[in-house]
Amino acid sequence: MQDKGVALVTGANQGIGLQIAKDLAAHGFTVLVGSRNFENGETAAKSIGAAAHAVQLDVTDKGSISAAADRIRKDFGRLDVLVNNAAISNTSKLSGQSVEEYARLTRPSNVSLDEMRAVWETNVFGVLAVYQAMLPLLREAPAARIVNVSSGVGSLTQNANPAYAYRSNFGPVYPASKTALNAVTLAMAIELEATGIKVNAVSPGFTKTNVNNYAGRETVEEGAREAVRVALLGPDGPTGMFTRWENEIIAW
Ligand code: NAP
Secondary structure: OOEEEEEEEEEOOOOHHHHHHHHHHHOOOEEEEEEHHHHHHHHHHHHHHOOOOEOOOOOOHHHHHHHHHHHHHHHOOOOOOEOOOOOOOHHHHHHHHHHHHHHHHOOOOOOOOHHHHHHHHHHHHHHHHHHHHHHHHOOOOOOOEEEEEOOOOHHHHHHHHOOOOHHHHOOOOOHHHHHHHHHHHHHHHHHHHHHEEEEEEEOOOOOOHHHHHOOOOOHHHHHHHHHHHHHOOOOOOOOEEEEEEEEEEEEO
16 A cells, blocks of 8 residues: 555544544555543554554643644654544533533523533634644645544534524534634635645534444444545645535535
């Protein structure tokens, strides 16, 4: 298999991130398995094979992010693909609720601002912090790609439509964190338009993982496939898009 370069996937020790890492390794990348717990990252990397290496990376910890960037430069010398996949749907204080119950407890009128800040810290500011730290390496790559793993539940256009099935669950914590991530994605794409670095947001669909207590319908293989497709886009591929699959565009 031809070496395609180096890909970093955040939150790759389990779920969709682990599957994205597996798939990118199968496509010939050296894959860096970002994990806030290094041992969990090592276990995940071993399950992928020799092309995978664990990198300690907590996206809410500045020191961890800059140490990861330093290690990537020193040990691998390049970064071609960044998949911002790590996210949380709630904090441990409110975990274990159904999606509907969680939505009821986190309306604009009653949401805990601490809960909202904690989720946005990972899902929005964490992505931006990792972007800033990794951008110097990505700019040096011949054709870098950035994929932000978002969610259709963050689409303002969909939620503004009274017929949208998940509309009653739209709230300031997880759904709006993905709306903010979409805005940040578009800003990154605009910033990098002239460089050839493509930045896109993807929605995995409702996938059976820890984030929804395994209530999803899709397998992790199905959940990972759009992020992988967009990570592999050629020079004529789009930038600044929000997609579920090729030609399946989600309105912002
Ligand atoms: P998951 O199995 O819970 O995986 C989330 C990953 O993010 C875990 O590896 C977790 O690490 C990591 N993470 C959380 N906080 C972190 C931090 N501060 N620093 C670094 N890593 C952190 O959930 P998933 O479903 O695979 O989620 C992957 C992505 O898909 C997320 O962006 C999610 O919003 C998105 N998504 C999922 C669905 C779905 O139905 N599953 C639908 C739409 C979008 P730990 O193992 O240490 O907790």
